[in-house]
Amino acid sequence: MSYTELTVWTRGIIMDKEGRDIVNSVSASARREGKHAQAMENYVDNPDRTNAPTRKYCRISDEVLENELTYENEHPNIVVLVEGTMVKGWDYMRGMPPGGTLIINTHYSPEYMLRFVPGPERLAQLVCVDAAHLAHHKWLYYRLGELGLDRLSTEGAAERSKLIAPDIAAPLIAAVVKSTGIVKMETILPMIANKNAFEMALSEMKIMQFNPVAV
Amino acid sequence: MPTATAAKKKTVRINGCVASAQAAKYADVDVIAAYPIRPYTATMMALAQMVANGELDAEYIVADSEHSQLSIAHGASSSGARVFTGSSGVGVQFAYELYSPISGSRMPVQMMIADRTLDPPGDFGSEHTDALSTRDMGWLMGWACDAQEAFDNHLIAYRIGEDKRVLLPQMVCQDGFFVSHITTDVELPDSGQVREFLPPYKHPYPLDPRHPVSHGPQIMPEQGPPLQLERARAMEDSMAVIEEVHKEFGEIFGRHYDPWLEEYKTDDAEVVFFLQGGHGVTARFAIQHMREKGLKVGMVRLRTIRPYPTDRVCEVLSKFKVVGVIETNMALGSPASGGALYADACAALYEAPERPLVISFMAGMGGEAIVLKEFYWMTEKMIQAQKRGKIEKRTHWVGFEE
Numbered sequence: 001m002s003y004t005e006l007t008v009w010t011r012g013i014i015m016d017k018e019g020r021d022i023v024n025s026v027s028a029s030a031r032r033e034g035k036h037a038q039a040m041e042n043y044v045d046n047p048d049r050t051n052a053p054t055r056k057y058c059r060i061s062d063e064v065l066e067n068e069l070t071y072e073n074e075h076p077n078i079v080v081l082v083e084g085t086m087v088k089g090w091d092y093m094r095g096m097p098p099g100g101t102l103i104i105n106t107h108y109s110p111e112y113m114l115r116f117v118p119g120p121e122r123l124a125q126l127v128c129v130d131a132a133h134l135a136h137h138k139w140l141y142y143r144l145g146e147l148g149l150d151r152l153s154t155e156g157a158a159e160r161s162k163l164i165a166p167d168i169a170a171p172l173i174a175a176v177v178k179s180t181g182i183v184k185m186e187t188i189l190p191m192i193a194n195k196n197a198f199e200m201a202l203s204e205m206k207i208m209q210f211n212p213v214a215v
Numbered sequence: 216m217p218t219a220t221a222a223k224k225k226t227v228r229i230n231g232c233v234a235s236a237q238a239a240k241y242a243d244v245d246v247i248a249a250y251p252i253r254p255y256t257a258t259m260m261a262l263a264q265m266v267a268n269g270e271l272d273a274e275y276i277v278a279d280s281e282h283s284q285l286s287i288a289h290g291a292s293s294s295g296a297r298v299f300t301g302s303s304g305v306g307v308q309f310a311y312e313l314y315s316p317i318s319g320s321r322m323p324v325q326m327m328i329a330d331r332t333l334d335p336p337g338d339f340g341s342e343h344t345d346a347l348s349t350r351d352m353g354w355l356m357g358w359a360c361d362a363q364e365a366f367d368n369h370l371i372a373y374r375i376g377e378d379k380r381v382l383l384p385q386m387v388c389q390d391g392f393f394v395s396h397i398t399t400d401v402e403l404p405d406s407g408q409v410r411e412f413l414p415p416y417k418h419p420y421p422l423d424p425r426h427p428v429s430h431g432p433q434i435m436p437e438q439g440p441p442l443q444l445e446r447a448r449a450m451e452d453s454m455a456v457i458e459e460v461h462k463e464f465g466e467i468f469g470r471h472y473d474p475w476l477e478e479y480k481t482d483d484a485e486v487v488f489f490l491q492g493g494h495g496v497t498a499r500f501a502i503q504h505m506r507e508k509g510l511k512v513g514m515v516r517l518r519t520i521r522p523y524p525t526d527r528v529c530e531v532l533s534k535f536k537v538v539g540v541i542e543t544n545m546a547l548g549s550p551a552s553g554g555a556l557y558a559d560a561c562a563a564l565y566e567a568p569e570r571p572l573v574i575s576f577m578a579g580m581g582g583e584a585i586v587l588k589e590f591y592w593m594t595e596k597m598i599q600a601q602k603r604g605k606i607e608k609r610t611h612w613v614g615f616e617e
Contacts, residue, residue: 028228043392044339046253066500069393069493070584 004182005073006058009092010082012048014144014151017160019082021169023058025191026176029183030060037061043071050148053086060182078180080172081105082131083144087116099124103175105131105141105168110208129175129205131168135197141168163193170194171201178202223405231394232257234362234401235301235327235387238369240271241409244325245296245416248287250278252306253339254329254391259301273299281306285313285326292322292384293430295421297373300324303391304331307345317384318353319446320431323376323416325369326354328388329395330492332582333545340582341390343492343544347555350521353446355385355453357519358492360477363401365389367470370413374460377416381453390543392582393493404468412467450522457519475524476531477516480506484513486597489532489560490541491517494578494585498541501590512594517556525563532560533567537597543579551575553610572600578613589613 006026010019020041027039042055057073059065075095081087084106093102100122104113110126117126132141140147160166165173170192177188178201192198229237235258239247247266249259265271274291278284281302288300302310307328317324330341333348343358350356355376359365365387372385389395420428434442457474465471477495480502481487488498495516505512515531515538517524532538542554551557557575564570576593579585593613600606 038398040396040398043396047256064500066497066587068397069497070586071392 001062003061005076006078007073007076008056008080008082009086010054010056012052012054013050014147015082016048016054018167018169019056021165022080022173022176023056025164025173025188026183027058028191029188032187033183035060035062036065038065038068051144078176080176082172087113091118093117093119093122096122098122101125101127101180103127103172105129105172107133110206123210125179125210126208127175127179127205129171129201131171134171134200134204135167135194137167164191166193170197174198174201175205179207224402226400226402228398229362229401230396230398231362231365231389232329233261234366235369236261236265237403238366239299240265241406242297242370242373242413244273244299246274246291246298248276248278248284248298248300250281250284252303254331254395255301255303255327258327281310282312285310288324289313289317289322292324293422295418297416298324301327303329304345305333307349308333311349314349314352314354316431321382322384323382324384325373325376326386328386329391330388331391336581338581339391341392342580342582346386346388347544353383353450354521355383356388356521358388359394360493360495360516361394362399365394366401370409371460371464374413375453375456378456379419381449381456383449383453390493408467412464454522472518475519475527477518479514481513481515483511484535485511486537486594486601487513487515487535488541489515489538491520492543494541494543497585497587498590501587505591505594510594523559528560528563529567532564532571533569535571536601537572539593539597540573540575541578542575551609553577572606574600574606575610576613577610
């Protein structure tokens with residue numbers, strides 16, 4: 001039986017939708033491929049607060065999900081940090097089984113970022129993708145204070161909410177799919193609004209491979 | 216046989232909160248009285264969006280508290296409107312004064328409950344204590360175990376509550392998180408089917424200046440007994456209507472619910488779980504696994520707790536050797552010194568010629584998920600009691616004992 005947990009760490013309000021888009025699109029793609037999958041937010045994170053760390057979960061299995069009603073992903077195989085500075089400060093690697101994948105939105109290299117990762121020996125690969133740059137949102141996503149102010153307004157929210165991955169979620173989803181093969185590229189790509197950023201990420205992402213461990 | 220309009224059905228992926236909002240939309244409610252409290256908030260948000268988008272033509276009133284919220288619901292219902300409201304946890308409690316007047320004036324207000332623990336612990340998880348503490352206030356009450364059932368229960372409850380033989384308010388309950396925030400496939404019916412099942416509501420005696428009537432006037436003590444008897448009779452009489460409406464719902468929509476109890480793998484079961492709500496989903500998986508090991512375990516899930524199906528519970532539960540009541544509610548100092556479901560189940564079983572052993576399990580408190588191994592542990596306790604021929608003790612706190 002194949003069972004995979006994907007946990008996305010993001011920042012409340014300002015990057016909430018970006019995190020949600022990742023788990024929702026991966027989960028929907030898995031279901032289209034005939035698997036059992038669910039996506040949800042970390043229940044106790046809501047209502048989220050600006051900049052506060054929040055989690056989004058996805059579970060994919062060949063068989064019916066018997067743990068559908070449990071609150072958290074206890075053993076995430078794949079972890080995504082939607083905002084690069086989240087690499088420090090808490091243990092997002094908690095519970096990760098050997099052979100895991102960590103994906104960080106950052107312009108730094110995996111070699112540089114590795115030093116901040118708690119328990120890196122569990123990783124099979126560390127992936128860095130400069131999502132803000134690829135999605136042409138460089139100035140906004142690099143300055144969290146300004147992003148917070150921008151998202152105080154509801155201007156543009158209705159338009160953003162209609163699309164899946166119109167901005168930095170697109171390259172992050174590309175990194176998840178390319179590095180792990182969790183779903184097929186052709187299943188997920190049609191859902192993604194920012195196809196340009198998605199496709200650029202496929203060639204631009206930096207993957208640092210370790211000794212893969214059989215899961 | 217598919218109906219002519221069946222093609223217009225569609226399946227969407229939504230959680231319990233949105234399913235409830237969708238049900239209110241399909242029921243074409245006239246007035247929505249809202250006040251935010253998690254997890255119910257997601258329902259009022261979804262409804263606000265529907266009203267703003269012009270999908271639903273309803274008065275959307277945001278109250279300044281739950282007490283006002285239910286007062287608005289009461290007043291709106293008196294004017295003859297179909298009313299939808301909802302709350303969670305301590306919000307349900309803050310409106311407490313209104314529950315008896317609403318049922319006393321026979322207003323079929325509908326209230327969605329997404330359970331949340333009371334304080335303490337006041338966390339966001341689900342305990343049924345919020346709604347159960349109002350269970351004797353004259354409201355029809357029952358729990359769904361998934362979003363589809365929640366959707367269906369809303370339509371069914373309106374139809375029962377608005378029936379002229381009943382005219383009672385309804386609490387349509389679902390677990391916070393386990394139902395309210397778990398996204399599943401939900402089949403939304405064709406709106407023509409809903410109109411067939413649930414025609415527009417017409418209160419027999421609405422407040423109307425052209426035809427003056429009094430609602431809820433001050434009365435003298437001697438007028439009390441007949442008034443209370445009428446309300447008690449309405450609750451009793453609702454039982455026949457509940458059965459009738461569920462049958463009709465099955466015929467129109469193709470989903471056939473037993474109005475009172477879901478029995479899961481009970482044919483040859485010797486020990487059963489007796490519970491209500493979302494934990495029934497995990498219980499089914501646990502039972503499948505234990506059956507593979509040859510254990511004769513099953514589940515009886517209570518779907519309607521008010522009116523309480525006393526005869527049916529007696530008939531069904533008396534077939535087994537041991538009944539393990541999974542409470543997910545607090546009834547401090549109650550007969551089992553645990554939860555409230557035990558007392559009702561035992562009262563129902565009292566007249567049975569052969570009674571099973573009954574154990575109360577305090578599980579899922581604070582809204583913790585009841586996981587497979589806890590179901591295994593509880594089954595083991597029931598099997599031990601069966602072998603011994605008596606219970607070890609009335610109430611077990613799951614997770615605190617060996």
